Amino acid sequence: MDAARAARPSAARGGRGDAVRVEGLWKRFGDHVAVAGVDLTLPAGQFIGLVGPNGAGKTTTLSMITGLLRPDQGRVTVAGHDVWRDPAEVKARIGVLPEGLRLFERLSGSELLAYTGRLRGLPGAEVDKRADQLIDVLGLTGARDKLVVDYSTGMRKKIGLAAALLHNPEVLFLDEPFEGVDPVSAQTIREVLVRYTDSGATVVFSSHVMELVESLCDWVAVMAAGRIRAQGTLEEVRGDAPSLQNAFLELVGAQGRAAGDSLDWLGGGAR
Numbered sequence: 607m608d609a610a611r612a613a614r615p616s617a618a619r620g621g622r623g624d625a626v627r628v629e630g631l632w633k634r635f636g637d638h639v640a641v642a643g644v645d646l647t648l649p650a651g652q653f654i655g656l657v658g659p660n661g662a663g664k665t666t667t668l669s670m671i672t673g674l675l676r677p678d679q680g681r682v683t684v685a686g687h688d689v690w691r692d693p694a695e696v697k698a699r700i701g702v703l704p705e706g707l708r709l710f711e712r713l714s715g716s717e718l719l720a721y722t723g724r725l726r727g728l729p730g731a732e733v734d735k736r737a738d739q740l741i742d743v744l745g746l747t748g749a750r751d752k753l754v755v756d757y758s759t760g761m762r763k764k765i766g767l768a769a770a771l772l773h774n775p776e777v778l779f780l781d782e783p784f785e786g787v788d789p790v791s792a793q794t795i796r797e798v799l800v801r802y803t804d805s806g807a808t809v810v811f812s813s814h815v816m817e818l819v820e821s822l823c824d825w826v827a828v829m830a831a832g833r834i835r836a837q838g839t840l841e842e843v844r845g846d847a848p849s850l851q852n853a854f855l856e857l858v859g860a861q862g863r864a865a866g867d868s869l870d871w872l873g874g875g876a877r
């Protein structure tokens with residue numbers, strides 16, 4: 607267990623009700639079933655990882671939970687409000703860093719945050735204060751006046767995270783927040799998120815990086831082929847396996863697959 611996680615107070619992990627409840631969620635794209643009857647109960651105040659192989663349905667599920675994509679069937683409540691019946695209540699309580707984040711490219715980082723804060727209904731002075739602090743903590747001070755179009759991948763993730771946090775949401779949803787982010791920035795993002803969950807807020811993030819999920823998360827849901835294969839505390843999901851990676855490979859049925867057996871032509875030497 608890493609030091610940041612070990613140092614967290616137990617109150618932040620305690621039962622405060624459910625941040626997210628998902629019942630019987632389905633989504634088809636043409637003939638393809640992307641999400642096949644997902645039920646999830648994600649406790650509040652926890653660091654929650656949604657893991658699964660490519661194409662498992664993580665992004666589709668997160669998009670339906672956050673009100674970005676309408677399910678074919680099923681019900682989602684976030685912080686006690688129905689996402690599709692009560693969208694304004696839900697949107698006020700959540701922050702989202704989606705996959706393929708679209709930003710206003712012709713605004714500078716600080717203008718983007720000012721605009722986002724005003725959209726969220728925050729007073730101007732409060733927006734400026736929070737934006738300055740987030741820009742500073744996330745190491746974007748030198749880039750605050752640069753246009754977003756000129757930001758690197760990692761800088762885009764960080765300004766997107768700042769925009770998602772600005773209104774101090776109860777639940778933060780992050781799709782692959784650490785992808786394309788350098789180790790120093792990743793550590794900064796981790797610290798910001800750990801501090802945020804320590805205050806009782808909930809983070810739900812998707813990732814392929816098991817070591818990261820194992821070191822950060824209290825609670826894990828494993829998804830494969832549109833279904834939830836396991837959900838529970840990190841310890842429950844890991845079970846007797848030596849690591850989350852091993853448990854994951856067993857759960858998604860990839861254990862023992864001999865990678866590359868058929869690639870006998872691949873390698874140095876004869877062409």
Ligand SMILES: Nc1ncnc2c1ncn2[C@@H]1O[C@H](COP(=O)(O)OP(=O)(O)OP(=O)(O)O)[C@@H](O)[C@H]1O
Pocket residue numbers: 635638639640658659660661662663664665666667
């Ligand atoms: N808009 C779409 N139209 C058609 N098929 C889609 C669409 N979005 C997702 N899919 C399909 O649904 C399945 C689940 O995709 P999704 O992006 O949710 O998976 P994922 O678990 O997030 O994958 P990854 O880890 O690779 O990002 C995939 O087979 C994908 O091709």
